[in-house]
Structure formats: C-alpha cells, structure tokens
Amino acid sequence: MTARTPDSARDIPEATVARLPVYLRALISLAEEGITTCSSEELAAFAGVNSAKLRKDLSYLGSYGTRGVGYDVEYLRYQIAREIGVTQDWPVVIVGIGNLGHALANYSGFRSRGFRVVALLDADPDRHEEVVAGLEVRSFEDLESIVAEHDVSIGVIATPAVAAQSVADRMVATGITSILNFAPTVLSVPDGVGVRKVDLSIELQILAYHEQRKSVAPGAGAVS
Amino acid sequence: MTARTPDSARDIPEATVARLPVYLRALISLAEEGITTCSSEELAAFAGVNSAKLRKDLSYLGSYGTRGVGYDVEYLRYQIAREIGVTQDWPVVIVGIGNLGHALANYSGFRSRGFRVVALLDADPDRHEEVVAGLEVRSFEDLESIVAEHDVSIGVIATPAVAAQSVADRMVATGITSILNFAPTVLSVPDGVGVRKVDLSIELQILAYHEQRKSVAPGAGAVS
C-alpha cells in the first residue's frame, strides 16, 4: 500500500525488536557449533519461539532466507546485528557501583555484544579510585566530560531508588538519550529519551502470582 | 457469558499481572508519604501508566475504589498484595554465586517484597563456606534437601549460560515450579513450570536499536 523508504528504516513492530537479540544470540550459538545453514524451525527451537513467529519477524527485515533451504547463519546474523545496530560498539556509562553495579561492570555479555563500558561513576567518594573490572570508579561529577569525550548515548542506572531520578535528569542534561534503569522506581524523562527498566522483585512477584494460582487450583476449576 | 468462580481466581490478563507489582510499589510509596487516599489519576502518574489502563487493570481484581472519591491506599495495597500472593513470604534459592549472584543475595528488595532467600548454592567448591549476605554458600548437591526442608518453589539461576539448563533440570526434579533465569540462554522446562528471564544485554540491544534509529532519521522521513 504505502510506499516504503527505499532501503532501511521500515518500522519494525516493538514485539519483534525485542526478539531480534534472542535470534542474534541463537545464530551466534549455531555459528559456534559450526552450523552454516538452518531452517526457521531449527532457529525457532533454539530461540524458544514458534517458527511462524520467527518467519514473520524476519520478514520485517527483508527476505534473507532461501525457499526450500533455510537461512545462511552468518549472513542472517550480520543482517540482524546491522538492524539492531550492534555491528559497532556502543559506549556505555554505569552509575552506581554497589553490588549490582559491580556485577554489571564485570558482565562479559556487554562487551561481547556490542557494548563497551567506558566509565563507572558513583556519588560516594569512598568508592572513588577503587578499580572495578579494570576501570577506576570516578565521581558522578565527571559525567558530563566523560559523555562528551566518548560520545556516550546510553547510560545504566544501578543506584538506590532514591537517587535514580536525579541521576536520570543529569544524564539527560548531558545528552544521554537511552537509559537502562535497574533502580526500582519509575523514571520520568523528556520525549525522545528511551528508558527500559529491569526490576528483579517485579519478576519474582509475577512468578509468585502464577505459583499461588497453581496451589489454589491444581486441576481446572475452583476448589472449595 | 461464562459463569465465573465465585470469589477469586478470575483470570487476570498477563499484561495486567505484570503491572500489579508496579501499582503495589506505588501504593507503598504513597503510604510512606502518609497519603491515605488517591485517585486513579494520581496513582497512575506514580506508576507511570495512564489512568484508564490503571482502572481497567484494577477492575479485574474487583471494585476496590469509591466513585467520586478514589482508592484507599492501605486497602488497595493489601488487595493487590493478596492477589499477587505476597502477603506471606516465599522462600527462594539462588544458584550461582558469582558477581550477579552476590548482588542478588544482597538485594534488599527481595526480603522487603515477599521473598526470603533461604540458600545460596554454587557448584564451585572454592566458593563453599564463603558467607554472602549472612548465608553460607553451599554445594549445589544440597539443593534437594534445602528445597524439601524449606518447601521452596521458586529458584533463581545466576550461573553461566552453559550451566543453566542442567541447573533448571535439577531444580524441576526437586520440585521447584517457578524459575527466574538470569543466564543468557533459553531454558526448556516441562509444562506447568513457570520461567521468567532477565537478560541485561538484550535490554541494551533494544535501546541500541532505537538509539540507532534516532541518528538515522532525526526528523520524520528518510534521509539520503
């Protein structure tokens, strides 16, 4: 119907975007096992979705498969990485170097998947000059200069809840436009700034809800 | 249409279930500020959703508000906590006491929101007898006896990806029926076992996707 922009920039549904990294990971695993071609059925099994959904998702990117054959693992892997934007590294700053910040700083998955932690910041002077994951913990006051120096656009908040909003405000003021928030609080940011939230206790509570239902109604109907 | 079970056990949409913990947190904040009554508009603002969605969500639980007035903070808080199932504590085991496991063990949000970490397990004997967050790290072999002793139904996996599936299998075998998985891998479990996944690098990749789009198309259309 509508004319689409010629090469990229089709709009990919949000639900699909959230699954592309899963497919990317699956393709990397397959490549490491030396597998060079796979069907939608195989890749879907690896990624934990059904094959119809996988094919629909991939169809938003283009026609990268071969009918009767399947997908070339290396080729598809590159196409997805390019679409997500992780063919080059994104510089990232982490603010709040407590237990969680430590874990994040040491998380190898960042570096291997298109992200590079360029600075660790903490408001507590007692933590400064401590070295974590090969990086000196610096003052939160240094945020602006670090963002400017490394052209950072993604920030990670791992502070206590009470500090998170002011950290976010400061990040936005320095030019950061994407925030991953681990603090258990709702951030308000201007339009155009992306926020994603990871909340450990919320995930557990969702599990608890379903767990509770299991014991209440083991079969199908209600029990007295 | 269909007759519903008399008092509880209506089926609440999954999207609503995922937001109930957010409302619960907002209500706890309001209560701490000494606020005893709030409108859907106020509570929604606190929780970062719009008021229509909030009211629709709450309507699945029952009619706990008062028209013309709003909601009683304490009362609604209790009703949501009961619905989720966090009026009593859930015992939880954490397997994999690396950087992330440390952070999880020390995370105060678990204890304060209906969960109690009863054991920390690790396959590496070098970590055993280390004390983390007041708990001795024990052998993974102890899983079965710990689950039986504390009647654990929720397990947290914070191991490397390669170990996650076998840990999950073992958990399921001991009777755990809900798993929170931090390892970057897709778990396969039998029907009836709930799994939720938290994947740090996937969240960052989703941010990167949107970040990339911002710089490619600052206005509305495509740029040459």
Add this chain to the structure above:
DNA sequence: TATTGTGAACCTGTTCACAGCA
C-alpha cells in the same frame, strides 16, 4: 520437494467515552 514469506483470521491488550454511583 522443502521451506520461506505473507495475507487473512484470530486473539490480546489499549484507549475512549460515558453510564453508574458515592
């Protein structure tokens, strides 16, 4: 022949707008 790519049907979730009620 085997498998992709995709319209169409279906289902789930969101928003609107207002009737119902304190």
Add this chain to the structure above:
DNA sequence: TGCTGTGAACAGGTTCACAATA
C-alpha cells in the same frame, strides 16, 4: 459533582494456512 468501572472501538501481536519459489 467528581471519579470509578466498563462496554465498545481500536490497535497491535500471534497464528494459520497456503501461494511462491529455489
């Protein structure tokens, strides 16, 4: 009068089933 609770309209996401094709 003001705010909740909710049917109805809408939007987004998933699944089906099959035509297209290497």
